[in-house]
Amino acid sequence: MDNTGCSDAQRDSDGDGVNDNTDQCDDTPPGESVDLNGCSASQRDNDEDGVNDKDDFMPNDASQHTDSDGDGYGDNPDGTNGDDCPTESGTSTGDLVGCPDLDNDGIANDIDDDDDGDGFLDADEIANGTDPLYALDFPGLDLDIDLDLDLDLDIGGGTSNNTDGTSEPATEGLSTAVIGAIAAVIVLLLIGIAVLALTGGKKDGTDMPAIPSLAQAQAELSAPATVPVASAASDGQTGEMVSTGNACKHCGAMEVYHIPSYGADYCKACSQYN
Template identity: 40%
Template structure:
């Protein structure tokens, strides 16, 4: 082995002197290398706009390597070598490295030189100004200290020393790089036996694949969409060019409606208002008034509306647009409900303005004037006597609308329709007998009017009897012109006096 792997003492004092020179030289180089690595600062990372190419990629990397080892003599013996390196950049110029490797060098006359090594050192990138972090090719030099276990000449011992390396990395992508290095190592053995105070010098040539662990730090400073927010914190990394963004990198949405300003055709929408895909308030009925301002959100298509979104047409002037008015012909001045129909306070089907008994108890059948035959309170007519409750003492109910052909006892069509309803009411009170009183105006003689009113009351009885009301319950009476309720001097008064009244008798 002495003729293949240099052993300092085996060739005398000169070799020992040469060994000491190597040790001193490597020690000085290693200390210098580590000192330069610590002393050289990395590029400062600005808090403002940062060029990703200047950001230190300080990830740990692991590099499995294989190759061969040989001695430094001209008559070289060689063998296999392999191991792994772990590196971490301290600055753009310098990285620490930790490693472990195995070498087996065969000799022709001294057996195998087998070595397991652990090492601590550094890598220096002296050409950084020419090959920055964005460059795919990175030359380097390195060096450090090692501690090895050597098995040679049937003796296992430890060795300590220095090593130096030179090599380059070829980047494949942000995670993988090809690595090639040559390493010169001094194994200083200080043990007893055949290897006492021996120093061996070997080379290793290794190739491997460098694997960076984790995500690249510079990624957080990249700004793919150019919005000024680095990709690492950009929640909207595909913002179109020129669009203003917030601190998260997302397009501004000034009114907070979910539609960014550069797409928002209504950028001042009030908070909380629902919008369409253009960012404008929704107008469900398409009347031009957005829903949050529309007081009538269901306006039919084509209906003209006011500023509140309600139809402008209100035929009866009751405040309910015709589009929503269930009773669009309500007379002027009549109180109405929410649907535009006259109020019916007691719910008996007769609106208040026609109801002579507006507070009929619930469930009682009523006549067309809104009054029940019994248990009700009729509003008094002008001049009528009232009881303690303010109800008319006269129990007679006018069957309004029950009219006859001119100067006859023939019922009109409208009169028959009203009497149909009267028949239904009388059926609900089978124990109540009624008087059917006929009345006329003052035109004509008293005798004639008396006979005419009697014939008319009989005609009413006969019609109700045909509708199923027992004739025994009904008494027809003619009063002629003797009981007027209005002024016969006017057409309106005479119209009021021509009437049929129904009065309960028990």
């Protein structure tokens, strides 16, 4: 019991949540979580390799405690999961572990006969002037393609260019497939023209009445109005002009008349068709 009257079972000097009577690690750094013994990772050394668990790459394996290149393989090549290239991050898993492996085939670049995995040995690529570290560059592939193509599409005529710079009459024009496609398009166009000629270009076979001029409409509207007589054939409207009772969409006046003979509505107020 101390001078405040508290026993070890009542005190927690380092504030880690474990009372002093069971705390095996005094002075735990603030904020660090502890185990049942009151010890944090920075205070423990489970594998007793001299490196505390917080800084130990493998806190439960004394053969490894650092991984300098961060590739998941320990710096000690003779330890568990040892890295054969401790200063170079790598994914190789073969004879050399943890070393650069460009094509991810498990074989480290240093001992891989085909680093880029394109199916061509590095030695052959070097001899042929291609890049052994670039899978899309390999012997037999010419990356310097000449795109200056002189295409002569004259049918039955024109000239073709030879590789020596000379020219000679073309022996062939467009291919049979191209000519056939052009002929098919022409036939379809002719059929379309024939159909239009037979139907007269009419959508339903009826002619629309011509819209009268403003002068004609005004002349008809100036004539005395006739009383409409219901008729099924004229949809209930007969005579020269009939008031629709609708407002004009142009001026809003209620002087819109229907002219049955023209099939059009006309506003007497603003002289506009509706």
